[in-house]
Amino acid sequence: MVGAALALALARQRFSVVLIEARKPTLRWDAEIHDRRVSAISRASQHLLQNLDVWSVIVADRATPYRSMHVWDRAGIGEIHFDAADLAEPDLGHIVENRVIVRALWQALPSAGVRVLVPTQIRRLTIGDDGAEIRLDDGQVMQIGLVIGADGAASQVRMLSGIGCRSESYEQQAVVATVHAELGNRSTAWQRFMARGPLALLPMQRDLFSIVWSTSPDEADRLCAMPASAFNSALTEASESRLGQLTLQGERAGFPLRLQHAEQYVRPGVALVGDAAHVIHPLAGQGVNLGFLDAGALVDALIAGRDRGRAPGTLRTLRSYERQRRGHNTATQLAMDGLKHLFSNDSGALSLVRNLGLGAAGRVAPLRRVFERLALGDAVDLPTLSRAARRQ
Numbered sequence: 001m002v003g004a005a006l007a008l009a010l011a012r013q014r015f016s017v018v019l020i021e022a023r024k025p026t027l028r029w030d031a032e033i034h035d036r037r038v039s040a041i042s043r044a045s046q047h048l049l050q051n052l053d054v055w056s057v058i059v060a061d062r063a064t065p066y067r068s069m070h071v072w073d074r075a076g077i078g079e080i081h082f083d084a085a086d087l088a089e090p091d092l093g094h095i096v097e098n099r100v101i102v103r104a105l106w107q108a109l110p111s112a113g114v115r116v117l118v119p120t121q122i123r124r125l126t127i128g129d130d131g132a133e134i135r136l137d138d139g140q141v142m143q144i145g146l147v148i149g150a151d152g153a154a155s156q157v158r159m160l161s162g163i164g165c166r167s168e169s170y171e172q173q174a175v176v177a178t179v180h181a182e183l184g185n186r187s188t189a190w191q192r193f194m195a196r197g198p199l200a201l202l203p204m205q206r207d208l209f210s211i212v213w214s215t216s217p218d219e220a221d222r223l224c225a226m227p228a229s230a231f232n233s234a235l236t237e238a239s240e241s242r243l244g245q246l247t248l249q250g251e252r253a254g255f256p257l258r259l260q261h262a263e264q265y266v267r268p269g270v271a272l273v274g275d276a277a278h279v280i281h282p283l284a285g286q287g288v289n290l291g292f293l294d295a296g297a298l299v300d301a302l303i304a305g306r307d308r309g310r311a312p313g314t315l316r317t318l319r320s321y322e323r324q325r326r327g328h329n330t331a332t333q334l335a336m337d338g339l340k341h342l343f344s345n346d347s348g349a350l351s352l353v354r355n356l357g358l359g360a361a362g363r364v365a366p367l368r369r370v371f372e373r374l375a376l377g378d379a380v381d382l383p384t385l386s387r388a389a390r391r392q
């Protein structure tokens with residue numbers, strides 16, 4: 001998602017772009033079957049996709065706006081509910097299947113002039129002072145002004161360019177699935193914090209939800225392996241039946257959760273964006289939203305560098321990108337980390353803080369504001385592409 005958006009944005013800004021992708025993405029599917037992988041797209045990400053002229057394609061395909069969010073805690077005392085109307089917003093964001101975003105972006109790449117090479121990978125990367133030479137699987141060699149690693153958490157570009165990465169397991173797995181809710185979706189995103197991790201229910205079309213159930217690896221394995229009827233009961237109980245009976249639609253899958261941060265985002269001739277640079281807990285669904293902000297900030301930095309006559313791979317150009325994004329990504333990682341620990345620790349004192357926090361937040365503020373801002377993605381100095389649409 002992040003690499004394709006960045007390729008499109010740079011091509012639209014008259015940079016010459018080659019997209020190298022290891023796996024051909026799925027561009028056709030049965031509309032009745034929903035992708036298990038979805039993203040809660042913030043307002044800032046929506047603006048970026050609007051500015052790239054793909055948002056209308058995404059909405060025409062399938063995107064579900066959600067107008068309220070309800071967060072509660074297993075102790076059952078503290079609750080936060082907030083509504084788009086209170087913030088004078090039409091909605092708090094949209095839930096979109098990842099493949100819908102990828103397809104809209106991929107369909108726009110050829111006419112923007114992006115050269116797409118798929119499926120292939122980089123075999124060798126040689127970095128010079130202000131650019132790089134890459135050799136692909138098929139022996140093809142290219143001189144590139146800047147290699148951008150948008151190749152996810154196990155980034156090959158990060159490894160080949162010798163950039164270190166701090167990585168730590170959360171000792172949790174996220175179980176993802178699509179489920180039907182007896183009481184319908186009510187355009188509301190739900191999140192319940194439990195001892196082993198949060199359960200998020202993200203509204204999809206009709207009466208469907210996409211769930212992200214973070215829990216211990218053993219419990220996740222058990223939830224993925226148990227018969228569907230037992231899973232339905234466990235999930236309905238975990239959601240305290242707030243949406244009535246929940247019924248699994250299709251397959252379940254588990255994703256191990258990690259906290260990761262690259263030691264640098266840039267080297268001469270190399271930049272990292274999205275999960276290649278940072279991976280956070282999916283709680284509050286911020287991963288791809290941060291990645292889109294990286295993409296927007298890198299576009300701004302490269303345009304500013306070009307205006308000053310600098311080559312794209314020069315460190316002076318790239319450092320302004322790193323300066324703009326590292327602080328915000330670190331702060332978001334810490335916030336997610338703090339929330340995760342706050343809500344998963346069983347000590348009595350923390351439980352008290354939690355309940356006081358959620359109870360107070362429901363009426364007034366700080367925690368509530370954190371969730372609102374995360375949903376809308378308006379808490380940072382936004383890159384040009386992430387600001388309100390220049391044209392629809």
Ligand SMILES: Cc1cc2nc3c(=O)[nH]c(=O)nc-3n(C[C@H](O)[C@H](O)[C@H](O)COP(=O)(O)OP(=O)(O)OC[C@H]3O[C@@H](n4cnc5c(N)ncnc54)[C@H](O)[C@@H]3O)c2cc1C
Binds near residue numbers: 002020038157282288
């Ligand atoms: C359970 C779960 C739920 C989530 N929910 C949300 C949410 O609601 N909202 C949100 O914002 N984020 C969410 N995230 C995070 C989000 O999915 C990621 O942040 C996002 O997918 C990162 O996008 P990316 O484009 O940087 O990387 P990726 O999506 O990992 O894409 C990397 C691309 O690079 C390609 N690639 C990999 N290696 C190579 C190679 N060697 N050569 C060439 N190509 C290569 C891959 O094929 C892929 O196309 C969630 C994550 C999880 C695990």
